[in-house]
Amino acid sequence: MSTSSTRRLTVAQALVEFLARQYTERDGQRHRLINACWGIFGHGNVAGLGQALLESGAQRMPYLQGRNEQAMVHAAVGYARQSGRLSAHAVTTSIGPGATNLVTGAALATVNRLPVLLLPGDTFATRPADPVLQQLEVPYAGDVSVNDCLRPVSRYFDRVVRPEALIPAALQAMRVLADPVDTGAVTLALPQDVQAEAYDWPEEFFAERVWPVRRPAPEPEALAEAVHAVRAAARPLIVAGGGIHHSEAESALKALADATGIPVASTQAGKGSLRHDHPCDMGGIGHTGTAVADDLARTADLIIGVGTRYTDFTTASATLFAAPEVRFLNLNITPFDAHKLGALTLVADARAGLEALTDALAGHRVDATYEAECRTGKARWEEAVSRAYxxxxxxxxxxxxxxxxxxxxxxxxxxxxxxxxxxxxxxxxxxxxxxxxxxxxxxxxxxxxxxxxxxxxxxxxxxxxxxxxxxxxxxxxxxxxxxxxxxxxxxxxxxxxxxxxxGYASIGGLSQATGAERFGTAYRFRAADGRYTGDPxxxxxxxxxxxxxxxxxxxxxxxxxxxxxxxxxxxxxxxxxxxxTDTADSAPAAPPAQAWWDVPVAETATRPAAVKAREDYDRHVAARRRYL
Structure with missing residues (x-):
């Protein structure tokens, strides 16, 4: 990197200038990568990033004032998801409780594979006084701070203890945020003294950078195996996950369904991949799924997972896909997810993979009796929805x-x-x-x-x-x-x-079903027996x-x-x-769960409700299988 031209800025000022010049690009469309910065200021960032944001101006880096650090991350995640993961927000906090409040939001972002940049302040790198306010003292390690709580919930973590260390750290952060495989929460911990330290930055650091978000296509050999598996299947079922939305692959999924008649069931993240009135849309799948989708899943001989992580709700804790001969074909840009359940794999972008499958399956269509079965089941479920409404x-x-x-x-x-x-x-x-x-x-x-x-x-x-x-x-x-x-x-x-x-209606119902008798789940006064069963x-x-x-x-x-x-x-x-709402047992309600979910129940108990719940649990768990 040439240093012939430099600019003297603080670390915080340089970071804001750098972030304002980062872009993603997909399908020829450019998007600003970091579109705004949320912040609550304390002594760990007020004179660093706070001053830098003020100096940069709202046009350069818009600032959004939050009230709770966790909530700021949630807002950033909502923004990133709506933006198709092509744009994101940064979140800055002080060191101490402001930083640790980020942990829940960071976990949410990483679990859901959604980009957010976290910029918590950190304790002094130069250690002028030891300990400083809000410093966590760890007898066995002098370089640990509360920000280390963010390591396991971040896809990338770095602590910038020297000004020049910002350059590789910032570049790595952008790489991860823009990568559809690796994305999630990215944390750059910024010691408060380093934030305010000046450095002569090479101008090249502030050049506009475009991070391409490519659409890798499936390998020909893997595609041929996948096509063979689909053509051989009598009862295939597509499980549409959130990756379809992230890839903007909804039209490609519709084209495949239109051409082949293969029914589509959706995870929570994938719902809406097909419009609800499309003849191939069977609704949600798994523990919270529809009767038609879960019935098809139990008898399917090929599950085609597209952009799904196969959580326990989707698989009904490994009890839903019950056909003895069932096989899995997974299309996912993330190899970790593609290889789940012993599947044939198409490691590719969801849209590119679906388009390749549709072309290679030209002329193939599921049997007419299977299509008729799907239509009939869909119609029955629509009647159930109408009754609930x-x-x-x-x-x-x-x-x-x-x-x-x-x-x-x-x-x-x-x-x-x-x-x-x-x-x-x-x-x-x-x-x-x-x-x-x-x-x-x-x-x-x-x-x-x-x-x-x-x-x-x-x-x-x-x-x-x-x-x-x-x-x-x-x-x-x-x-x-x-x-x-x-x-x-x-x-x-x-x-x-x-x-x-x-009260907690969902956990109250789960408590009832697992023999815990809704203990501690209602918002009520205490009754004479000490339990929360009095008036609301x-x-x-x-x-x-x-x-x-x-x-x-x-x-x-x-x-x-x-x-x-x-x-x-x-x-x-x-x-x-x-x-x-009317919570009486006689009030209109959704149909009960159409598939099981594994929540362990007390193996030994004296109360009849728990004993009965354990009997039910043992019966269900016997149906669980490992898909190898």
Whole structure:
């Protein structure tokens, strides 16, 4: 690298200048890689990155003010996902609790393979006083700080202890963020004294750099094996994962399904890969899947996984794919995922691989009786969805599925629906009628309570013309409502659907099913026996949302809910629709789980519920198999 021309900047100033000149490029389209920086300033970064962001100006590196460090990462992840992983945000925090608050968000980003750049402050590299404020003292290692908590949840980690070390560290960080195989959370820990230190930087460091996001095609030999396997299969089933969306391969999947008639079932991350009314779309698969998709999975002789990680929800904890002769064909850009379940592998970009498969399978189509079976099963499930959404009396309090039905009637193709945790993911995966590739935004890799509201802000920043809905229960809302203030401050008109069901409904149901009798899962006063089985807590979450600056619409009936949702969608202000749901056993609900999920149950117990649950567990676990 030539040093004939240099520029004297602090480390923080140089990093901001560098980040402003990084781009990705795919299919001839260029995207700025780091489009903004979220931040909360403390003594670990206020005079370093804070000063650098101020000096660079909003046009160079836009700054976004957050209220919670974890939430800032969630917002960045929502932005990256909506941007197809081609653009991302940075997040800066001080050393100490600000930095450790990043860990949950970093884990979520890495689990879901979504890029985010973390820039936490760090303790002094020069150690002028030992210990300094918020320094973790480790007797056996002088170079450990709390930021080392981020190592296992980061795809790349470096601590920049010298100014010149920023150059290779920053380049490696960009490489990982832009790589569809390696991407996730990237952490550059920045000691606060180093951030403020000046250095003569080579001008070449600040040149525009384009990081190509290529579409590797499958190897011919592997493609030939895959084509042979598909042609030989009598009952093939495609499992569409999130990689289809990341690759923008939805049209290629549709072309393959149209040409071959192979049915498609989707993971949480892959839902929307086909439009809900496409004849080959069988809906969600696995523990939260549809009856038709899970029935097909049990009898399939070839599972074609495209861009999926095969989580335990997808495989029903290795009990779903039950045919003795079942084989797997995995198309994935990540070799680690492609080789799962002893599969034939197509290590390639999802779009390039699907296009190659479609061309090589020209003239091939599944048997007409199999197509008819899929159509019949799909029609039966559509009737089940309609029953779950149905309303007999618009003056009645809605159930949770009726809330989804009311929202289904309001949204258009362009809307985005965001959720991550509670009982909503199961209901949405089974029932939601996805109209477009980016409409269904479920974070179910980490299923993190508190994700939805900040993610909605990130999605709206990436797609300012799309109505965005954050769906949360009361448990999730209480985890992290603070970014509503950010939405109000920035005029980001997200829509929040806040469902009050007085506790952790999802875990309550799981607790009941596993013999734990809903212990500790309700938001209620203590009863005489010391358990939380008294009256519901007198909290007013709608008033809380209003106190944070949101417009709030209260809906007590199905009719009021419909009106409120329509008004929220038409509003240009951040709006909360608050509804208390009917949780009675007689209320309309989604069909029960169509496949098992392994949650270990007490092997020995005296309470009858736990004894019965263990008997059920032993029966299910006997069906588990290893796919070799």
């Amino acid at each position: 149905a309303v007999d009396d618009s003056r009645a309090r809605p159930s949770q599925t009726q809330v989804l039905g009311a929202l289904d009637a309001v949204v258009g193709d362009e809307d985005v629906v965001i959720n991550a945790a509670g009982s909503l993911p199961g209901d949405l995966h089974k029932l939601w009628r996805a109209r477009s590739p980016r409409q269904y935004h479920l974070e179910y890799g980490y299923s993190c309570m508190g994700y939805e509201i900040p993610a909605a802000i990130g999605v709206r920043l990436a797609a300012p013309d799309r109505p965005v809905w954050a769906l949360v229960g009361d448990g999730t809302y209480l985890m992290m409502p603070t970014e509503l203030v950010t939405a109000v401050q920035e005029g980001i008109n997200i829509n929040l659907v806040l469902i009050q069901n007085h 807590l007198p909290v007013d979450l709608a008033a809380n949302a209003a106190s944070l600056g949101m417009d709030v619409l209260r809906a007590g009936t199905v009719g009021e809910l419909r009106d409120a949702l329509a008004a929220a969608r038409a509003s240009d202000r951040p709006t909360c629709v608050y509804v208390e």
